[in-house]
Amino acid sequence: MTTRWLFGDQLGPHFVDDHRGPLLMVEAKSVFRRRRFHRAKAHLVLSAMRHRAAELGERLAYVQAETYAEVVRDLGDDVEVVHPTSYAALGLVERLGCRVLPARGFATAREDFERWTEGRRGKRLLMEDFYRRARLAHGVLVDGGEPVGGRWNFDHDNRQPPPRGAETLGVTEPWWPSEDDVDAQVREDLDKWERDGDVTFLGRDGRRLFPATRREALTALDRFVEHRLPAFGAHEDAILEGDPWMAHSLVSAPQNLGLLHPLEVVERAEEAYRSGAAPIASVEGFVRQVIGWRDYVWHVYWHMGDDYRRENALGAQQPIPQWFAELDAGATDARCLSHTLGRLADHGWVHHIPRLMVLGSYALQRGWAPAQVTDWFHRAFVDGYDWVMVPNIVGMSQHADGGQMMTKPYTSGGAYINTMSDHCGSCRFDPKVRVGEDACPFSAGYWWFLDRHRETFAGNRRMSRALMGLDRLRDLPALVAQEEARGDRAP
Numbered sequence: 001m002t003t004r005w006l007f008g009d010q011l012g013p014h015f016v017d018d019h020r021g022p023l024l025m026v027e028a029k030s031v032f033r034r035r036r037f038h039r040a041k042a043h044l045v046l047s048a049m050r051h052r053a054a055e056l057g058e059r060l061a062y063v064q065a066e067t068y069a070e071v072v073r074d075l076g077d078d079v080e081v082v083h084p085t086s087y088a089a090l091g092l093v094e095r096l097g098c099r100v101l102p103a104r105g106f107a108t109a110r111e112d113f114e115r116w117t118e119g120r121r122g123k124r125l126l127m128e129d130f131y132r133r134a135r136l137a138h139g140v141l142v143d144g145g146e147p148v149g150g151r152w153n154f155d156h157d158n159r160q161p162p163p164r165g166a167e168t169l170g171v172t173e174p175w176w177p178s179e180d181d182v183d184a185q186v187r188e189d190l191d192k193w194e195r196d197g198d199v200t201f202l203g204r205d206g207r208r209l210f211p212a213t214r215r216e217a218l219t220a221l222d223r224f225v226e227h228r229l230p231a232f233g234a235h236e237d238a239i240l241e242g243d244p245w246m247a248h249s250l251v252s253a254p255q256n257l258g259l260l261h262p263l264e265v266v267e268r269a270e271e272a273y274r275s276g277a278a279p280i281a282s283v284e285g286f287v288r289q290v291i292g293w294r295d296y297v298w299h300v301y302w303h304m305g306d307d308y309r310r311e312n313a314l315g316a317q318q319p320i321p322q323w324f325a326e327l328d329a330g331a332t333d334a335r336c337l338s339h340t341l342g343r344l345a346d347h348g349w350v351h352h353i354p355r356l357m358v359l360g361s362y363a364l365q366r367g368w369a370p371a372q373v374t375d376w377f378h379r380a381f382v383d384g385y386d387w388v389m390v391p392n393i394v395g396m397s398q399h400a401d402g403g404q405m406m407t408k409p410y411t412s413g414g415a416y417i418n419t420m421s422d423h424c425g426s427c428r429f430d431p432k433v434r435v436g437e438d439a440c441p442f443s444a445g446y447w448w449f450l451d452r453h454r455e456t457f458a459g460n461r462r463m464s465r466a467l468m469g470l471d472r473l474r475d476l477p478a479l480v481a482q483e484e485a486r487g488d489r490a491p
Helices: 030-034 039-059 069-075 087-095 110-120 127-138 181-195 214-227 252-256 262-274 280-304 306-310 335-347 352-366 370-380 386-397 414-420 441-452 461-470 476-486
Strands: 003-006 023-028 060-065 079-082 099-101
Touching: 023 039, 023 069, 039 060, 039 181, 060 069, 087 099, 110 127, 110 280, 127 280, 214 252, 214 262, 252 280, 262 280, 280 306, 280 386, 306 370, 306 386, 335 352, 352 370, 352 386, 352 414, 352 441, 370 386, 414 441, 441 461, 441 476
Parallel strands: 003 023, 003 079, 023 060, 079 099
Antiparallel strands: none
16 A cells, blocks of 8 residues: 655645555654754754644654655655655655655646746746736636736735834734643753754744644634734834734744645635725735745746756855854844844744845845855744745845846845834944944945946846946945955954
């Protein structure tokens, strides 16, 4: 009888509902030995795997081993696996002779995406076009083929800065799971691995914050939709130091573990709009994240091929400095960097704007090697996987693909951070100053980045205004000398 091998990110019912035979899950210590993951991520993944094993009972063989291969080889040729989520895992199952089933856990099938790309006939693969097609294909937020609310895109309504003078957004907190005996055993095992010198981790392992079971994931989703979704849209790009969660859903981690299917997630959000419980701008913004961006990134990962991870169009070669790599919040006086690294060390999570416009933007400005940046994001975030981070970092954050995904690099001076956060008010640097002791590292770094790549972006219409600004900077030579002298020192 065929055994279905489940990976640790294939934990929902849609990975087993069609299979009546035995199941296998392997907890391979080599995964944690090879790469230094965030401790909270290791805890979450192992807790989720062990909880799922307990749910499936005798039907599933749960094996703790050094490697996957030593377990799967003993089963012979009669093993199948749902398409894995990385090139490395796919190569492994193919070498082991497993039968590979189509991918699951995404709204749009890979074959459908490839048909769409063929129909583009050389046009850029715009996420907006893909997203609208997905909405129509699945009947999400559409009536009679037209978008509800009269528009496909409510981004303009969803870019508001944080409320002036507010310390928090004032919404109900996310739902937090309660740890149990499984979590206690995971923590004990991870502690032992560290004591024995088998593995090391990044960050700190506080209480588990993210769902490890389907029941927990559904509860967290319900809490978000009922109490937080209405406030999500307007301030989804804003940052408040006293409110790390804002109105974000925090369901990316359980989705990427396979505990939730994206279509059930957006259906739940659409119900809130149809019942009048949440405004269209918030619901559309959330739906865009789930069946738009998330699915798009998954398909770009496979469409571009495994070599895509090695793209480096801007020739960035500098290594990530130790203070950043180690999440050392105390190493820098730049409040945005310090606060973001501290939150990441504590939780293994910050929302998309600190990721993109603080961490990613700083790495881009400093010219850090995109392959290193991609690997770091993968290891440091609880919801980070290879398929998630390769397109997000190579294609978006670091602009390393030369504009295949995004028409312009995502970086800014300190003015953006000052507008969209409350970081700058307590920072010793001034976002309006570029040169000198008070110079904001983002304001200086932005112009330094543009100066280094002036020729690269000369033909980019979306960069023309920024490049013209370079010619008006009388202090540009001093700025360049200042930033070159900084090296990898923390600001």
